[in-house]
Amino acid sequence: MKLITRNTDYALRALCLIAKCKGKIVSVSELTLKLRVPQPFLRKILQVLNGKGILRSLRGQGGGFTLAKEPAKIFITDIMRIFQGALRLNECFLRKLACPHKKTCLLRKKITGIERYVLRELNSITLESLLE
Amino acid sequence: MKLITRNTDYALRALCLIAKCKGKIVSVSELTLKLRVPQPFLRKILQVLNGKGILRSLRGQGGGFTLAKEPAKIFITDIMRIFQGALRLNECFLRKLACPHKKTCLLRKKITGIERYVLRELNSITLESLLE
DNA sequence: GATTAATGATACCACAATTGTATCATTTGT
DNA sequence: ACAAATGATACAATTGTGGTATCATTAATC
Numbered sequence: 001m002k003l004i005t006r007n008t009d010y011a012l013r014a015l016c017l018i019a020k021c022k023g024k025i026v027s028v029s030e031l032t033l034k035l036r037v038p039q040p041f042l043r044k045i046l047q048v049l050n051g052k053g054i055l056r057s058l059r060g061q062g063g064g065f066t067l068a069k070e071p072a073k074i075f076i077t078d079i080m081r082i083f084q085g086a087l088r089l090n091e092c093f094l095r096k097l098a099c100p101h102k103k104t105c106l107l108r109k110k111i112t113g114i115e116r117y118v119l120r121e122l123n124s125i126t127l128e129s130l131l132e
Numbered sequence: 133m134k135l136i137t138r139n140t141d142y143a144l145r146a147l148c149l150i151a152k153c154k155g156k157i158v159s160v161s162e163l164t165l166k167l168r169v170p171q172p173f174l175r176k177i178l179q180v181l182n183g184k185g186i187l188r189s190l191r192g193q194g195g196g197f198t199l200a201k202e203p204a205k206i207f208i209t210d211i212m213r214i215f216q217g218a219l220r221l222n223e224c225f226l227r228k229l230a231c232p233h234k235k236t237c238l239l240r241k242k243i244t245g246i247e248r249y250v251l252r253e254l255n256s257i258t259l260e261s262l263l264e
Numbered sequence: 265g266a267t268t269a270a271t272g273a274t275a276c277c278a279c280a281a282t283t284g285t286a287t288c289a290t291t292t293g294t
Numbered sequence: 295a296c297a298a299a300t301g302a303t304a305c306a307a308t309t310g311t312g313g314t315a316t317c318a319t320t321a322a323t324c
Binding site (some may be wrong): 027028029043046047050051057058059060061062063064065 | 267268269270271272273
């Protein structure tokens with residue numbers, strides 16, 4: 001029942017570091033030095049972020065990654081959605097056919113409420129706010 | 133990122149049905165008739181609930197299950213804890229060594245807040261409240 | 265131009281949790 | 295004795311997550 005998976009976690013931490021370099025290009029190997037994260041895995045993660053327009057990449061020697069947007073415009077919900085799909089808490093809950101008697105609707109309603117709250121909270125966090 | 137797994141889901145639905153029978157003994161086969169849930173799986177689930185003191189079982193012909201407590205005293209968090217373990221949202225988040233620079237503490241704080249909220253909401257739901 | 269250091273793309277693998285199935289033993293009503 | 299139920303338990307299938315490996319391509323540097 002975790003809210004944030006490891007690749008999201010790694011992504012956020014890498015983004016923090018990259019953001020602190022203010023436009024300088026940072027390579028994966030530099031990142032893994034400071035980050036204690038498996039290198040090829042982090043590489044894959046950053047490639048995805050590049051594909052999604054969060055990072056910009058430069059190939060070749062001296063290459064690496066920079067932010068493609070200002071930290072204030074990167075929300076952690078963006079990152080979560082990239083690695084964890086749609087942000088729904090009631091995914092497999094009381095599956096399709098299950099609600100003929102509507103007794104469970106209260107539960108569903110509550111969970112939808114929780115979902116809204118969680119999203120509102122998470123949406124208030126940008127990468128910038130993580131740079132203290 | 134689901135809040136409730138399938139076995140919890142099945143358990144809750146079965147509990148609703150059993151509760152509606154007001155003390156009458158209900159067998160797994162009766163339940164699966166109305167519930168469209170794989171029978172042996174449901175059986176295993178109910179056995180667990182029996183072991184945890186949520187249900188009481190009677191063996192032999194004509195046997196089955198009844199509630200061991202009033203619906204008002206069964207919380208869905210009880211059921212969730214049984215099938216999903218401790219209710220923590222920030223489980224694997226920013227693992228041990230990860231927080232030397234405390235930039236992530238805001239995030240952690242938010243998530244802890246979310247966790248509290250979710251628990252408070254869920255703790256307000258009893259089996260009784262699901263019986264409409 | 266060759267080398268080297270980086271990413272791009274992609275396929276594969278490992279492990280754990282979830283979601284089940286199968287079987288045999290035991291109990292109990294008829 | 296038989297049938298219908300649960301108890302206990304071992305096994306299997308599926309899926310998601312976390313991670314590795316490899317080859318191709320790009321670009322700076324010598």
